[in-house]
Amino acid sequence: KTEKTYELQLLNSEIIIDGKLNDLGWVDVEELSDFMSINYGLKQIPSKKTKVKIACDNKNIYVGVKLFDDSKKITFKSGSYDDFIDTFDLNSDYFIIEIDSDHDHQTSYAFAVNSSNVKSDYLVYDDDLIDDNWNAEWISEVFVDSSGWSIEYEIPIDIFRYSKGGSLTWGLNLIRYIKRHNEYMAWVVLPEEKVGIVSQYGHLKNVNFQQKKTFNIKPYFAYDNEEYEDQYYPYLLDENNGDISGLDFSGGQDTYSLSQSNNKIGFDINYHPNSFSVLDLTYKPDFGQINQDASEVNNTAYETYYEEKRSFFIENSLFFTNSSHNNILFL
Template sequence: MVTHLLLLGSTLLSPAQDTTVIRGLNAVRVTADQAPTLDGRLDDAIWATAPAATEFVQRGPDPGRPATQRTEARVLYDNSAIYVGMRMYDTQPDSIAAQLTRRDVSSGYSDWVHVGIDSRHDRRTAFRFAVNPRGVKQDVFHFDDTNEDRSWDAVWDVATATDSLGWTAEFRIPLSQLRFSPGAGPQTWGINFARDIARRGETSFWAPTLPSVNGLVSRFGELRGLSGLSSPRRLELQPYSLARLSRAPGDEGNPFYRQNDPGASVGADLKYGITSDFTLTATVNPDFGQVEADPAQVN
């Protein structure tokens, strides 16, 4: 699938052959009352104050050539979150592929945009957030440059909109979902943006990520201008409640027969960030209702 192209490594080249210039983008700090409204339309005046990442380069089908459609990405931030606004221009807006699927489902025929953030700036690990025009979300944790963990699920928000120019996406990524070193001084993170156009089989990146050069996170550009970032409290609590009712036919004359067998249970999942690298995960009264039992076998 087109979306999978973001994840592939390729043939190793010697460092002497790698002459890629690292691209940079400045983030703009905003106050709480200046933060954009998350409606996907990018009509908040604050977006115009942020420089745009443009000139995306194809990974395929024509590696190294300019993307066939213009894309712009801007970054804002405040004390609690990173905001990313992306405008995907399209000369054929009626042909934008927008399939509705479940979260984290990458199969199907759909356009996508991706935001990859290397908040440690180690060029090895990154958090990726993606959305299609229907608002379907994906999130992936990348490690060892090109490996991935698709089971990672973060708490973040995104909204999309479609208009005569193409489509837009507006992300809000809480700082609590990222890992970084807090401090008042300036910071530089790694960042990259990608776009998939399904009808063209095209994937393009802001910081070029060509199939002829090995690496994914190591190819990221730089997000500059971050300062005054404090480490937020990373506490997530997800409670659940479950009610059940079993009904079965039986012998009314049997004193042990119960036609209706009701029941209920409650529990919670908890995650607490002890440090930027260690997270405590706990479950109280886990719900095994969705766990499939192993089929019985006789040896």
């Protein structure tokens, strides 16, 4: 196959993330547009044109995407962050960028945005397995005009794990979906006769970021108070043997009360001494740190499964899900 490559460029002026792609910083950035439509494994010319520009500064990677279309026919769908099944797949028009920053041809970070600016992210690991528990902090904005819609991404470099060195090469793929045509198009079309996803990517070249240390601490505090009060009649005791002989209704009711409070303090510490190693520490991780799970009526014979959302277990979730790491020591 012919290897696809794209040169990452350094921005010469600031990018404002508003989805409009009209900042001066984008002017000199080379664009790529050689997408192919995927129809039953066959490569075809896409029904609509897509143009992408990728650039960086010393903190972030910026991606500008112009998705040409009839604005009246774009499929929009609002939804919750990371709800890929109900908001993205077969439900709206969307775009995905996948980056193999370690260039191991096994693992990549994916960032999806749909036409309503709903975001979703996930990891690809072992070349073709998906971990959608992974979450990251990044920004996107969408703008719609008569020529279609556009996206601007701002993705912090700290998200990625990559080797130290000079000019690096990362893996890259870009995917677009148009719902009304049920049309998938990609920069690199994955051949049906080959197994794998990440190993088939094109290349993002000229990646050169300074190594830096980062330290983050996320404390949490939870307080709850439980109060209970009840009234009761005391027992009557037999004077001879001390056994209970009944209830004493002569003196009215006694009152029993209980007040109990509980303080929970915990924290997560995340330390990156460099771009290819990380130290994660958690103290008393608690589900009070996360958003409440959506209510669900389950009439099946099986228990409802709720995905892990605590940040310590999501940051490097492959450690807990990947069978190749089954000899982990927990302290």
